[in-house]
Amino acid sequence: DIQMTQSPSSLSASVGDRVTITCRASQGISNSLAWFQQKPGKAPKSLIFGSSTLQSGVPSKFSGSGSGTDFTLTISSLQPEDFATYYCQQYDSYPFTFGPGTKVDI
Amino acid sequence: QVQLQESGPGLVKPSETLSLTCSGSGGFISNSHWTWIRQPPGKGLEWIGYINYSGNTNYNPSLKGRVTISEDTSKNQISLKLSSVTAADTAVYYCGRGGGPIPHLWGQGALVTVSS
Numbered sequence: 001d002i003q004m005t006q007s008p009s010s011l012s013a014s015v016g017d018r019v020t021i022t023c024r025a026s027q028g029i030s031n032s033l034a035w036f037q038q039k040p041g042k043a044p045k046s047l048i049f050g051s052s053t054l055q056s057g058v059p060s061k062f063s064g065s066g067s068g069t070d071f072t073l074t075i076s077s078l079q080p081e082d083f084a085t086y087y088c089q090q091y092d093s094y095p096f097t098f099g100p101g102t103k104v105d106i
Numbered sequence: 107q108v109q110l111q112e113s114g115p116g117l118v119k120p121s122e123t124l125s126l127t128c129s130g131s132g133g134f135i136s137n138s139h140w141t142w143i144r145q146p147p148g149k150g151l152e153w154i155g156y157i158n159y160s161g162n163t164n165y166n167p168s169l170k171g172r173v174t175i176s177e178d179t180s181k182n183q184i185s186l187k188l189s190s191v192t193a194a195d196t197a198v199y200y201c202g203r204g205g206g207p208i209p210h211l212w213g214q215g216a217l218v219t220v221s222s
Contacts, residue, residue: 001167034208036151038151042214043200043212043213043214043215044143044151044200044212045212046202046204046208046209046210046211046212049206049208055210056210087150087151089151089153089208091207091208094164095153095164095165095166095167095168096153096156096207097153098150098151098152098153099150100150101150101151
């Protein structure tokens with residue numbers, strides 16, 4: 001299985017901050033990388049697929065980049081509704097695997 | 107807008123089979139790919155499996171052959187069955203729908219507790 005790691009595991013930020021989360025795959029996955037946002041007690045929300053393509057309706061303050069083994073999710077200007085846990089997931093090979101998550105809080 | 111809803115028993119006894127369905131509206135099943143994931147209380151996300159629009163499936167080997175995902179076009183539902191459950195299968199189960207392997211729409215989730 002492809003192992004996914006994320007850093008940091010948690011971070012504290014303020015409204016208006018630019019935030020970057022890193023995801024690393026244990027082997028190359030091309031650009032088969034997705035990002036999800038999850039708020040407490042809620043279902044995950046799909047943000048990005050194909051490493052950098054925003055899902056429909058996702059605001060442009062979110063952006064993704066990377067290819068191969070190293071990927072980043074950037075939130076350009078953090079807003080109160082962005083405080084959540086963010087997960088990356090590879091879908092290059094089965095079984096698809098998630099990273100452990102990065103919790104973004106105040 | 108289409109919304110998804112997971113449904114099924116919230117309590118399952120050890121060694122029995124967990125059964126959930128995923129329902130929605132508006133030409134629900136056709137031309138879509140379906141994913142099931144789960145989240146144990148206080149933990150991260152785990153991918154369970156996937157059925158594509160052709161009916162082909164892929165499952166997480168960590169579930170040791172206990173999982174089946176299928177579609178019932180007559181009922182316009184996707185189903186998940188997980189056999190021989192243990193307490194480790196206690197989790198919130200989510201279904202997701204997409205045009206490919208990454209869902210763009212998720213259900214609200216169903217908590218299933220395995221306990222006698």
